[in-house]
Amino acid sequence: MESADIPALPRGVRLHRDRVRDTWVLLAPERAITLDIVGHAILSEVDGARSFAEITGALAERFNAPIEQIQKDSAGFLEALRNRRFLDVVS
Incomplete structure (x- = not known):
């Protein structure tokens, strides 16, 4: 998932x-x-308006965690949902 992608x-x-x-x-x-x-936690941030970068930034701040780890975990989770058609992504 790219930084500018908008999950919904x-x-x-x-x-x-x-x-x-x-x-x-x-x-x-x-x-x-x-x-x-x-x-x-990840899905509670998905609102169809904010980008992947904004979502992971908010999660990193909320949980005081390294952004790289949040991005890696979130991307894998969201891609799995996308593959199962539980999530749309606007590039």
Whole structure:
């Protein structure tokens, strides 16, 4: 994922709090992914307006972590979601 890419949840995909299981899930038509703390942190920053660089910068500041590590982890996670059609990316 490039710095200028803008990740966004496509129509019909949403972040949802599963109160029964006390966890966050990414819901899509007839599909769902249970998110861990890291996945939820990344997706909570995806708003369809900010670039990958802005999102990872915010995460690095929020968690006081090295930006390079945040970028590496976030890129892998978001690319996996993109490959499974849970995420759109505007270049």
